[in-house]
Amino acid sequence: MFFNFRRIHKIQCVKLLTTCLVLCMVMVCWEDLDHHVVSHVRSYTYRYLVNSYGFLNSSFSITSKHHKGKNGGGGRSYEYLINHPSKCGGDGDGKSQDNVLLLLFVKSSPENFEQRQAIRETWGNESFFWSELKANVKVLFALGMHPDLTWRSRVHTALLQEDQAYGDLIQQDFEDTFHNLTTKLILQFHWCHEYCPQARFLMSADDDIFVHMPNLVKWLRSQSGAKDLWVGHVHRGSPPNRRKSSKYYVPYDLYPWPSYPDYTAGAGYVVSGDVVAKIYHATLLLKSSIYIDDVFMGICAKAMRVSPQEHVHFSGEGKAPYHPCIYDRMITSHGHTDMHSLWRTATNEAVYSKYRGFTGSVYCTAVRMMLLCLPYYHSTYPCMAAFT
Known part of the structure; x- marks a missing residue:
């Protein structure tokens, strides 16, 4: 038997070139690969095998001598430029100050007047809550100062x-x-x-989401x-983003651990009154240097031994499909441009009338399966929402 040494050398060269090409591609794409694969593997390993987060009561804690104000985190106390201390008080219309079902805080930017106005006219309309739902819901918009001095x-x-108007x-x-x-x-x-x-409950929501308030009030x-109680769209075992080009970038010196505690998407979540008190006290004891608010919420809750609960109809950053069989169950949804049209449709009982009864229930289950249980990734309610 004779060997062709030229052929052997040619095969080895091909293997070497292929190996070099693969290594070059890995080096070029390592940041994305690390973010999407490696970091998640490390994070889930830490989340499900270690999962102690003991640092929350040690290196994250600060002593009382560092407190410089009641705004928490060892930081300064920010002055109220606009405030309504009596918002939850009785106002002579039968709504006692003791029966506030929900305090709804909407996070908004100073310049987002149109978004706030759309919310006032739709899912943030206090008069609608009282007249149609007989629910005492207080709505407020949380703001800072416009960042541009000019x-x-x-x-x-x-x-x-x-x-002054609202x-x-x-x-x-x-x-x-x-x-x-x-x-x-x-x-x-x-x-x-x-x-x-x-x-009794506090809801924090962004000004670019839609909330089906009748469904939410019924559930509350x-x-x-x-x-x-802390419910929303839960992120479990999420790793810190180490890509410097991302606005969610968190350096190792700020958070060196491979996994965040579980937290709900900041777009919209609900907590019970006792959790409000616990998170308040946690903000007095923990550093607020983590600027990703929903992550900081998870850190505070973990330190106070409060765990988030998944609710399939809190979409987080996802968008609920347009269909009456979806509206009948939806609570939050993200990414809608016409808030008024969606509100009129989603709260119109006549829209649901033909889907009542056994036949309507079977039909809607089938529709939700087709809309939510698709075989490819889509950002909306999970498939489980088709059956609950």
């Missing part, structure tokens, strides 16, 4: 006029930027603790007496 004075004047803005003197989202979270929990402690009433 526009700040003009925008603030417009906000004062807006608040009386629903709560503003503090921090810059309203992405990196101050944790400060805005602290604003909500501190305001609720100080001015509306009787609220079924949770009478609930304790340690």
Whole structure:
């Protein structure tokens, strides 16, 4: 038997070139590969095998001597520029200050007047809640200052006029930027603790989501007496984003651990009144240097031994499909441009009438399966929502 050494050398060269090509591709794509695969493997390993998060009560804790104000995290106490301390008080219309079912805080940017107005006219309409649902729901918008100094004075004047007309803005003197989202979270929990402690539930929501308030109020009433309640779209075992190009980038010196505690998407979640008090106290003890607000919420909750609960009809950043069989169950949805049209359709009982009864139930289950249980990834309610 004779060997062709030239052929052997040619095969080895091909193997070597292929190996070099693969290594080059891995080096070029390592950041994305690490973010999508490696980091998640490390994170899930830590989340499900270790899962102690003991650092929350040690390296994250600060002593009382560092407290410089009641806004938590060892930071300064931000002054209220616009405030309504009596928002949850009785106002002579039969709505006692002791029966606030829900305090709804909407996180908004100072310049987002159109979004706030759309919410007031649809799912944030307090008059509708009382007249149609017989529910005492208080709605407020949480704001900071416009970050651009050249526009700040003009925008603030417009906000004062807006608040004079509607009386629903709560503003503090921090810059309203992405990196101050944790400060805005602290604003909500501190305001609720100080001015509306009787609220049975607190909801935090973004101003670009839709909330089906009749469904939410109905669900909240079924949770009478609930304790340690924190519901929303839960992220479990999420790793910190280490890509410097991402706005969610978290460096190792800020958070060196491979996994965040479980948390709900900040787009919309609900907590019970006792959890409000626990998170409030946690913000007094923990550093607020994590500027991703929903992650900081998870850190505070973990330190207070509160765990998030998944609710399939809280979509997080996902968008619910347009269909009456979806509206009948939906609570939150993200990414809708025409809030008024969706509100009219989703709250119109006539839309649901033909889907009642056994036949309608079977039909809607089939429709939800087709819309939610698709074989490819889509950002909406999970398949389980088709059957619950």
